[in-house]
Every structure is written in structure tokens, then in C-alpha cells.
Amino acid sequence: MSTRIVEVRAKVLKQNDLLAAELRRRFQLEATCVVGLVSSPGSGKTAFLEKLLAALGREHSVAALVGDLATENDAARLKRATPNVRQITTGTICHLDAQMVERALNEWQLPAPEFLFIENVGNLVCPSSYDLGEELRFVLLSATEGEDKPLKYPTIFNSSDVAVITKMDLAQAAEFDLAAARRNIQSVRPGMQTFEVSSKTGAGMREVAEYLVQRRAQLQPADHAQAALAQ
Amino acid sequence: MHELSIAISLIEQIIQESAAREELRAGAIEAVHLRLGVFSGVDKDALLFSYGLACEGTPLEGSRLEIEAVPLVVHCMACDADRSPPSVWQICCPDCGTPAPDIVSGREIEVRALEIAA
Numbered sequence: 563m564s565t566r567i568v569e570v571r572a573k574v575l576k577q578n579d580l581l582a583a584e585l586r587r588r589f590q591l592e593a594t595c596v597v598g599l600v601s602s603p604g605s606g607k608t609a610f611l612e613k614l615l616a617a618l619g620r621e622h623s624v625a626a627l628v629g630d631l632a633t634e635n636d637a638a639r640l641k642r643a644t645p646n647v648r649q650i651t652t653g654t655i656c657h658l659d660a661q662m663v664e665r666a667l668n669e670w671q672l673p674a675p676e677f678l679f680i681e682n683v684g685n686l687v688c689p690s691s692y693d694l695g696e697e698l699r700f701v702l703l704s705a706t707e708g709e710d711k712p713l714k715y716p717t718i719f720n721s722s723d724v725a726v727i728t729k730m731d732l733a734q735a736a737e738f739d740l741a742a743a744r745r746n747i748q749s750v751r752p753g754m755q756t757f758e759v760s761s762k763t764g765a766g767m768r769e770v771a772e773y774l775v776q777r778r779a780q781l782q783p784a785d786h787a788q789a790a791l792a793q
Numbered sequence: 794m795h796e797l798s799i800a801i802s803l804i805e806q807i808i809q810e811s812a813a814r815e816e817l818r819a820g821a822i823e824a825v826h827l828r829l830g831v832f833s834g835v836d837k838d839a840l841l842f843s844y845g846l847a848c849e850g851t852p853l854e855g856s857r858l859e860i861e862a863v864p865l866v867v868h869c870m871a872c873d874a875d876r877s878p879p880s881v882w883q884i885c886c887p888d889c890g891t892p893a894p895d896i897v898s899g900r901e902i903e904v905r906a907l908e909i910a911a
Binding site for chain 1: 794795798799802803805806807810814816817820823824826827832833834835881882883884885892893894896900901902903904905906907908909910911
């Protein structure tokens with residue numbers, strides 16, 4: 563049987579990308595700096611976020627959306643830092659997508675915060691394909707995981723904007739080679755901004771908070787122009 | 794594994810394209826040609842496996858999925874040229890070694906064409 567080939571040229575995740583672009587516009591208009599967090603399970607996303615919410619929350623309005631397959635444990639933990647926390651339970655899905663974020667935000671009806679964090683499901687593979695409309699994607703790597711993690715998962719490191727090395731208080735015990743980790747991060751994502759933190763001792767957290775405040779300040783001139791245009 | 798989610802999105806995308814373009818409805822869809830970047834985060838074999846499952850009960854049931862791998866290409870500022878880096882974990886120019894953060898291609902998950910029964 564004969565067939566004919568018809569050109570199509572369509573992105574498979576077009577629907578997700580369109581929705582993410584819409585979310586990004588909405589966040590810009592509301593002057594919300596949105597940060598996505600990705601990492602492998604157990605690398606300290608929730609502990610890091612708890613400390614960061616507390617640090618930023620002293621002078622800024624903050625909120626967090628947290629994704630997990632099951633349980634609301636992470637939301638309960640983060641509520642120690644801010645009441646503005648909402649859990650997304652994905653069931654069997656290994657990543658968040660833009661639709662889950664949009665639905666959660668619409669149901670939530672939270673007044674736009676200055677900073678919104680979206681903690682993805684612990685997974686270093688699947689979340690890399692899905693744009694959530696975030697301004698910045700942070701990828702976390704703990705000192706106990708080994709310094710070659712970026713080389714093993716280049717796609718997620720390359721698709722992220724900032725790398726955060728967590729559990730630095732355990733670096734010596736784990737014989738973590740910080741210089742090699744930094745080199746590996748630069749190998750998969752040249753020029754990547756990198757922070758080293760310990761959520762336990764609080765070391766390095768102030769630098770991350772200051773960086774985010776600066777990033778949000780850079781957002782604002784454009785936002786005001788856009789808000790003016792929208793009126 | 795998120796390839797099943799990708800396969801479902803792929804099928805939904807094709808159904809939408811078919812609804813919008815009459816020439817895609819002229820006959821049964823025999824095959825889908827997909828361009829898949831090596832830096833897309835999607836595994837080819839897992840996607841092929843998922844595609845068969847996701848097609849069941851849709852107009853694409855029984856169709857083939859043909860995957861063309863798109864290599865990673867970066868732009869080297871020093872050479873002012875597009876180059877393929879030595880590996881996915883060494884994002885630099887293969888000739889001069891300059892780090893090359895600008896990705897030109899390799900992230901694609903894109904339907905290129907449909908093969909329609911004539």
C-alpha cells in the first residue's frame with residue numbers, strides 16, 4: 563500500500579509550553595519571582611526551602627507549591643516557615659507540568675506573593691522536559707550524592723539556571739570534592755551560578771536569599787512597563 | 794519515566810493537527826515521524842514502548858513511530874560557528890575547547906511529518 567508524507571512541524575509539548583508562557587506573563591505582571599526547585603529524592607529540597615522561606619519571609623511575602631507523588635508531609639514541614647503552602651499530589655506522575663501548577667494556583671486564590679517556589683517531585687530526569695513558567699530553575703545536589711551527579715544528569719543541570727550544593731556540613735565526612743563538583747557543573751552548564759549551603763547550620767542561605775532579592779529587583783522595571791501596557 | 798506522558802501528549806497533538814488540516818484526514822495515519830533531541834530528556838526506547846500503549850483506542854492505533862535523533866549543537870563564540878560538543882556532559886567547542894552555553898539544537902521533541910495512507 564502506498565503512503566504519502568505530509569510535513570507537520572509541531573512541538574509535542576506545545577500545550578504545556580503555551581500554558582507555561584501564559585503563567586510566566588501572569589507572574590511578570592504580578593511581579594512575582596518564581597523559582598522552580600528540582601533534585602533527586604532526598605537531596606534536601608524541603609529543608610533548603612524551609613530555611614529560604616524563613617529567611618526571605620522576614621521582609622518579603624513568600625509562598626510555596628510542593629509536588630510529591632503522595633502525602634502532604636512536605637507541605638506540613640514548610641508550614642513551619644510560612645502559612646502560604648500548598649501541596650500538589652501527582653499520584654503516579656513523576657513530574658509537575660504547567661497545567662498542574664495553573665490548576666493549583668487557580669484553586670488557591672492566593673494574593674500574588676513576591677516570591678513563589680515550586681518544589682518539583684524528586685527526580686533528576688523527567689522534570690527537565692516541562693516548563694512551569696518559572697523565572698529561575700534551581701537544581702540541588704547534596705554533598706553526600708557525589709560530585710559527578712551533574713555529569714550523569716546533564717540534561718536537568720543544563721536546563722537549570724542555578725545550582726545549589728546542599729548538606730555542606732556533611733561534605734568532609736562524605737569526602738566531597740567541592741572543586742570537582744564545581745568543575746562538573748561548569749562542564750554541563752558553562753557560566754552557571756552556584757551556591758553552597760547547609761540548611762542545618764544556615765551557612766550560605768543568606769547569599770541565596772540576597773541573590774533572589776536582586777533577581778526580583780531586576781524583574782521589576784520591565785514588569786511595570788508591561789503592567790502599564792496592559793492597562 | 795515520563796515517556797508515557799510524552800506519548801500521550803504526542804497523540805493529542807497529532808489529533809489536534811489532524812482536526813485543523815484536512816490533508817491529514819485523507820487516509821489512515823500509517824506512521825509518525827518524530828525529531829528527538831539527545832538533550833530532550835526523553836529516552837527513545839522508552840518512548841517507542843510507551844507509544845504502542847498510548848495509541849490503543851485512538852485513531853493512531855497500529856501506526857509506527859519513526860524517531861530521528863537530533864544531535865546536540867552549540868554555538869562557539871570563539872570560532873563563531875555551530876559545533877557538536879564532545880559529549881552531553883562536556884558543553885564546549887570540540888575544536889578550541891571554549892565553553893559554549895548557547896544550545897542551537899538538541900532539545901527538540903517535535904513531530905516532523907505524518908505518513909498518510911494514499
